[in-house]
Amino acid sequence: MTVTRAVPDGAPPTSFVPTRDVKRYRAGDVRAGYAFVSPWLIGFAALTAFPMLASLYLAFTDYNLFRDPQFVGLENFQRLFEDPRFLQSAQVTAVYVFLGTPVKLAAALGAALLLNLRFRGQGVYRSIFYMPSLIGASVSIAIVWKAMFIDDGIVDQIQQLVGFPAGGWVGNPDMTMPMMILLAVWGFGAPTVIFLAGLKQIPAELYEAAEVDGAGPVRRFWNITMPMLSPVLFFNLLMETIHAFQVFSSAFIISGGSGGPAGSTLFYTLYLYIRGFQDFRMGYASAMAWVLVAVVGIITAVLFRTSRTWVHYTGDER
Numbered sequence: 001m002t003v004t005r006a007v008p009d010g011a012p013p014t015s016f017v018p019t020r021d022v023k024r025y026r027a028g029d030v031r032a033g034y035a036f037v038s039p040w041l042i043g044f045a046a047l048t049a050f051p052m053l054a055s056l057y058l059a060f061t062d063y064n065l066f067r068d069p070q071f072v073g074l075e076n077f078q079r080l081f082e083d084p085r086f087l088q089s090a091q092v093t094a095v096y097v098f099l100g101t102p103v104k105l106a107a108a109l110g111a112a113l114l115l116n117l118r119f120r121g122q123g124v125y126r127s128i129f130y131m132p133s134l135i136g137a138s139v140s141i142a143i144v145w146k147a148m149f150i151d152d153g154i155v156d157q158i159q160q161l162v163g164f165p166a167g168g169w170v171g172n173p174d175m176t177m178p179m180m181i182l183l184a185v186w187g188f189g190a191p192t193v194i195f196l197a198g199l200k201q202i203p204a205e206l207y208e209a210a211e212v213d214g215a216g217p218v219r220r221f222w223n224i225t226m227p228m229l230s231p232v233l234f235f236n237l238l239m240e241t242i243h244a245f246q247v248f249s250s251a252f253i254i255s256g257g258s259g260g261p262a263g264s265t266l267f268y269t270l271y272l273y274i275r276g277f278q279d280f281r282m283g284y285a286s287a288m289a290w291v292l293v294a295v296v297g298i299i300t301a302v303l304f305r306t307s308r309t310w311v312h313y314t315g316d317e318r
Helices: 020-058 075-080 084-115 122-135 139-149 154-161 176-186 189-200 204-212 217-245 249-255 268-278 282-310
Strands: none
Touching (some): 084 176, 139 176, 249 268
16 A cells, blocks of 8 residues: 655645545445444344334334234324323323432432442442342342232331331332332432432532532532532433333233233333233334324423523533
């Protein structure tokens, strides 16, 4: 491979004009790069892009897995808002998202503030707090959680010891949502680690200056910690909100796949599964999926839009 030095009119004396060999070499680099990422591109096309396009088409059809799809236009979307169980699933999911997400983030922030203090065995406690996130909301955890909250379970026994009435939470429509939120909060390790990383980036000089000016712990928290931590808070809020809309396995296991009792665990994704894989209404289920995509997209856009007023970045003059 050879590279010739050339000085075009008006160009700096040290500029080079690539030869044909150099261009072929760069093209080879591009092909090699695509070759390395091709497994991911193939997987994305086959497992994500194509199924999404297929579901978008099926959303406008009547399809039950046993015969060819029949185009029905917007009929599936019109039926959604005439379906009382669809409206109930949307309500259950909305309550879970807008109550469970703030509680989980508050617990994660509180744990991060405690773990940011200097004390012996700090690394051990951080590992313990993060451990539930390694397991996640898996099937095994949902089974254990259900066993804890059924009649005569450990939670029922504890509440009887402290004087509360006997009765499990699983069969009580008024207690299933708090139980599901507690299950979500139990896995707050991942946002805790992110909050902790954000706390480590706040300069200690800001706290020292505020303390000299007479600011107490509460004032330092609201005037220094929260503004400096707002980008991390925004990231966690966005990710946990999207994740909350996708809750499925825990609701499926705890309710036995029915969404009971009285529809109190009929989350949106669980009802989508029921319509698609129990009732074989794949067109209807696809319409539900795209409504969920639209709702999550709108909420994400609103969060990004409103973040301009409360998220502060380093060097921001606001």
